[in-house]
Amino acid sequence: MGRKAMTNLKFNTPTKTPARSEKDPTGDAQPIRREQVLIPPVDIQETDEAVLLMADMPGVSRETLKVECAHEHLTIEGAISVDLPENM
Helix, strand or coil, X not given: CXXXXXXXXXXXXXXXXXXXXXXXXXXXXXXXXXXXXXXXXXXXXXXXXXXEEEECCCCCCCCCCEEEEECCEXXXXXXXXXXXXXXX
């Protein structure tokens, strides 16, 4: 039977710098799109053959799921859309 391993997950939080200069104080400013970010619970299991990662991402379809592994970093992204009432 495989062994269970828990790990500390690191999340990058990029910062945005305004594109401004003395000649053009507004820069090429565009409205920032606000998105809500959810960091789901994750279970990680390691076996002799593989490392299994299970993330609880309700509402995320395979079409919007993006998994990337590069430079020892694993990134999992997904998107859901929620219909809001017309008066909101």
